Amino acid sequence: MFGIDLSSGAKQLIAEVEEAFGKPVLEREVTTWEPSHYGESSVAEDGTPTVTINSATGKTEATVVHELFHLKLRVEGFPILAYQFPPGQNTQANREFMSWVGAHLRDPIQHSIFYPLMRDIGVDPDAELKTELDQALARNEFLNLNSATKDTALALYYLKAALQLNDDEMLRGIVRWYKKKGWRDSLTLGKKLSQIVLNAEPQTPDEEIRVFVRCMNLLLRGLAKFEVVEWRNQVMGTFSQRAVLIRVLPP
Numbered sequence: 001m002f003g004i005d006l007s008s009g010a011k012q013l014i015a016e017v018e019e020a021f022g023k024p025v026l027e028r029e030v031t032t033w034e035p036s037h038y039g040e041s042s043v044a045e046d047g048t049p050t051v052t053i054n055s056a057t058g059k060t061e062a063t064v065v066h067e068l069f070h071l072k073l074r075v076e077g078f079p080i081l082a083y084q085f086p087p088g089q090n091t092q093a094n095r096e097f098m099s100w101v102g103a104h105l106r107d108p109i110q111h112s113i114f115y116p117l118m119r120d121i122g123v124d125p126d127a128e129l130k131t132e133l134d135q136a137l138a139r140n141e142f143l144n145l146n147s148a149t150k151d152t153a154l155a156l157y158y159l160k161a162a163l164q165l166n167d168d169e170m171l172r173g174i175v176r177w178y179k180k181k182g183w184r185d186s187l188t189l190g191k192k193l194s195q196i197v198l199n200a201e202p203q204t205p206d207e208e209i210r211v212f213v214r215c216m217n218l219l220l221r222g223l224a225k226f227e228v229v230e231w232r233n234q235v236m237g238t239f240s241q242r243a244v245l246i247r248v249l250p251p
Helices: 008-021 061-075 092-120 127-139 150-164 168-181 184-200 205-219
Strands: 026-030 039-043 049-054 080-084 225-236 239-249
Touching: 008 049, 008 061, 039 061, 049 061, 061 092, 061 127, 080 092, 092 150, 092 184, 092 205, 127 150, 127 168, 150 168, 150 184, 150 205, 168 184, 184 205, 205 225, 205 239
Parallel strands: 026 049, 080 239
Antiparallel strands: 039 049, 225 239
16 A cells, blocks of 8 residues: 555455455545644545555555554444534534544544554554654653643643553653653543553443543543433445444533
8 A cells, every 4th residue: 555565464454444345445645734643544425445644754554554453443333423512512612622632532542452453463553652752852842732721632642652652661751751841730630541541441332432431521520521422323335334422511
């Protein structure tokens, strides 16, 4: 894919994904993303599985395999998310905030499920995150933190490191850095979030969503509460996509 000479394990993964969808994986490249945005996976309305990569930084076996595993989870019933807001709260700002929080919380949870499988086929999933964290440590700051969401973002950065890194020494260094910077509240919250995931070890769609909702209720306590309303099936060509509706309640 994308002109990359893939390993046998990666080729087998492609075959599994394409057989499950009944269609070849569509390959797309973009040139407008930020360097840290390596790739995405999606399913078109007609059920075509799609992998999109950043031409500048995402043309690697690790990025391709990463996105293929996200597609594999969707085949296995891991749902897309939708939110139901209270009357008068379904604003663009609230939708964007929930999309941001949901993505940055959910990705590490899903990565904890398939990163061991990436390592099993000889693909290192950690390289990009290690580079990102090394650069942050060298600068002594994370870039583009918004003052309104800084504490939440810092907790999510720690969660990402705790669930994805296969490097205990680097994680200890991040803990020391957070303490030195005075980010103790975010560190404590990040540790609590990671412990929820590590204790639960979600492996099924239902387990993953239960863990996600628990983490959301901890992460945004005092701002909102969350509960699952219903699961749905969304037909996309010959593919049946599961979806889950999560209700946003007042705190």
